[in-house]
Amino acid sequence: MDQPEDPATLSQLPPATLPFSQVNVFSAAPLAGNPVAVVHAADGVGAAEMAAFARWTNLSETTFLLAPTDPAADYRLRIFTPGGELPFAGHPTLGSAHAWLAAGGRPAAEGRVVQECAAGLITLRQDRPDSQDHDAGRLAFAAPPLVRSGPMHPAEVDRALAEAGLEPEDLVDAAWVDNGPGWMGLLLTDAAAVLRAAPQPGSELKIGLVGPHVSAQTPADVEVRAFVPGLGIPEDPVTGSLNAGLAQWLIGTGRLPAHYVASQGTALARAGRVHLDQDAADPATIWVGGDCVTVLHGTLRR
Known part of the structure; x- marks a missing residue:
């Protein structure tokens, strides 16, 4: 994990823009679920800047999509709350995978997405991909082991x-x-x-x-x-x-x-729905699924 910068230097960073999405998770109705802010192509963003942006969005989580370091992963994810970084979180995992796919990401295995994060490799499946609308559908992640x-x-x-x-x-x-x-x-x-x-x-x-x-x-x-x-x-x-x-x-x-x-x-005043399924072939695996839809997309000015 990279070393955090001195926050005093953040204002001296050169101007840049990054693709940005805000995804509604666990509901197909755009304002009824849980939003996550997703910054794409964030490999040049340091930990202090990530934390500062997460505090600014003031959402429960803000995520950053990066190139994977593990060859088994399709992408790497860092997850921040306004209070700090998390090794794993569920709705940011679904929303970030949705944003990655909607932006043209193509997983190595059809119908499966592998996310690398501080908690390890997380496998997701496309439960209900919508061939008519690539920015809608249901994803599910395999529940990580309890610590x-x-x-x-x-x-x-x-x-x-x-x-x-x-x-x-x-x-x-x-x-x-x-x-x-x-x-x-x-x-x-x-x-x-x-x-x-x-x-x-x-x-x-x-x-x-x-x-x-x-x-x-x-x-x-x-x-x-x-x-x-x-x-x-x-x-x-x-x-x-x-x-x-x-x-x-x-x-x-x-x-x-x-x-x-x-x-x-x-x-x-939300209407979130979480779909829980025990894998019939592997009862030790629990899939946690929800509908996702992008509500905002554009660019982030650093």
């Missing part, structure tokens, strides 16, 4: 409930579902409990909530929320990494079926 799993300590559970503004009777189960960001997973009694939660002032934990929808009229099986203090935003609208970890836990323990749809963003 921490298993039960949470009772004291950790109590603290997570308190920080989420929940009561012990709201809880069904709790587990670590950490694939890099540090997610704690809380399975609640129902979707109403998920939507009733309210992160408390001074919260520090990264907490993922999930609860089943009890109405057959709801176009999703569960409701999910992601509280992310410390990353520059209090709540993430729709979160691929969290849904990946939750699915590995809940499908793996039989609490949810091999195929289900998660709704996320309701509390933020």
Whole structure:
């Protein structure tokens, strides 16, 4: 990883422009999902400039597409929040792959895209490519391995409930579902409990909530929320990494079926839909999918 520049030198960089996209992820409706800012051809951009641009966009994530260093990868990705760099994140992975394909990227293997990032190689598949519109379609990534799993300590559970503004009777189960960001997973009694939660002032934990929808009229099986203090935003609208970890836990323990749809963003007036699928040929693999559409494209002036 390159060394960060002195921020004081950023204003002395020579003028340049780079292709730019802003992609709506986890919804085919342009303003209903989670946006990610994508800077193309960013090999000449240093870490400090990346971080500064991510703070300026003030989105949950801003990404930078670079040439791969691993011959097995189609491209390399760096992912920044307003608070710093992440080794991996789900909705930026889908949105960046979508932007790369829409800009003319051609993967080495048809129907498969391999992304290189700080967490390693991430495989994506094109679940629903649209031959009529190359800037729309559904992508899915293979959930990365959990770096921490298993039960949470009772004291950790109590603290997570308190920080989420929940009561012990709201809880069904709790587990670590950490694939890099540090997610704690809380399975609640129902979707109403998920939507009733309210992160408390001074919260520090990264907490993922999930609860089943009890109405057959709801176009999703569960409701999910992601509280992310410390990353520059209090709540993430729709979160691929969290849904990946939750699915590995809940499908793996039989609490949810091999195929289900998660709704996320309701509390933020969004309508995100995350499609979770256990691979029939390889049950250890969980695919995390969502619709993507480019909302903005143009050039970034450095």
